Amino acid sequence: QVQLQQSGAELMKPGASVKISCKATGYTFSSYWIEWVKQRPGHGLEWIGEILPGSGSTNYNEKFKGKATFTADTSSNTAYMQLSSLTSEDSAVYYCARIPTATYGFDYWGQGTTLTVSS
Amino acid sequence: DIVLTQSPASLAVSLGQRATISCRASESVDSYGNSFMHWYQQKPGQPPKLLIYRASNLESGIPARFSGSGSRTDFTLTINPVEADDVATYYCQQSNEDPPTFGAGTKLELK
Numbered sequence: 001q002v003q004l005q006q007s008g009a010e011l012m013k014p015g016a017s018v019k020i021s022c023k024a025t026g027y028t029f030s031s032y033w034i035e036w037v038k039q040r041p042g043h044g045l046e047w048i049g050e051i052l053p054g055s056g057s058t059n060y061n062e063k064f065k066g067k068a069t070f071t072a073d074t075s076s077n078t079a080y081m082q083l084s085s086l087t088s089e090d091s092a093v094y095y096c097a098r099i100p101t102a103t104y105g106f107d108y109w110g111q112g113t114t115l116t117v118s119s
Numbered sequence: 120d121i122v123l124t125q126s127p128a129s130l131a132v133s134l135g136q137r138a139t140i141s142c143r144a145s146e147s148v149d150s151y152g153n154s155f156m157h158w159y160q161q162k163p164g165q166p167p168k169l170l171i172y173r174a175s176n177l178e179s180g181i182p183a184r185f186s187g188s189g190s191r192t193d194f195t196l197t198i199n200p201v202e203a204d205d206v207a208t209y210y211c212q213q214s215n216e217d218p219p220t221f222g223a224g225t226k227l228e229l230k
Binding site for chain 1: 155157158159165166168169171172178210212214217219220221222223
């Protein structure tokens with residue numbers, strides 16, 4: 001069965017960077033885009049961007065260019081999102097999700113990683 | 120970016136009754152004969168769950184009580200009949216144009 005397992009909650013200081021992981025099991029990791037979504041109370045769900053692990057191709061929401069960087073390791077079936085120059089505005093729950101095709105919805109989601117940025 | 124406006128923001132429905140949630144897009148999300156609108160359910164502390172893809176297609180494993188309709192800019196999610204397990208927040212999402220965007224959500228409660 002398809003599963004996406006994300007890394008645990010993070011408490012970071014302003015100005016630091018953090019790397020969140022998303023380990024995929026149960027399907028051919030390299031063939032499906034991995035999406036990254038941010039959720040904050042009062043701000044709803046925001047699409048950060050995506051990576052196709054097999055090729056390393058990425059697409060970023062303009063809003064998150066320079067903030068988020070995606071990588072993927074096909075040997076461990078794990079996708080990563082690095083967030084840099086953290087501020088309190090980055091405090092949120094971050095999800096990875098899979099999308100089967102461009103015409104589909106996000107069919108499987110990780111459990112979410114809570115990031116808290118505080119001095 | 121395409122803005123998705125959901126209404127109502129919250130609604131209270133009695134068990135066994137129908138719930139209807141609307142999602143209006145700031146521009147058409149139709150292409151190549153398909154409507155690229157999807158619906159999700161999210162319960163507290165859980166990730167969103169895909170219910171409906173491409174406006175009206177029921178995701179595998181989702182009860183037939185859930186249905187979706189609409190095209191171009193106006194879409195509807197219907198739950199009929201509502202069960203206690205349906206208490207959650209529901210989101211629409213478009214994937215016709217980058218970036219994909221989500222509605223603000225509709226919170227469903229029991230009356």
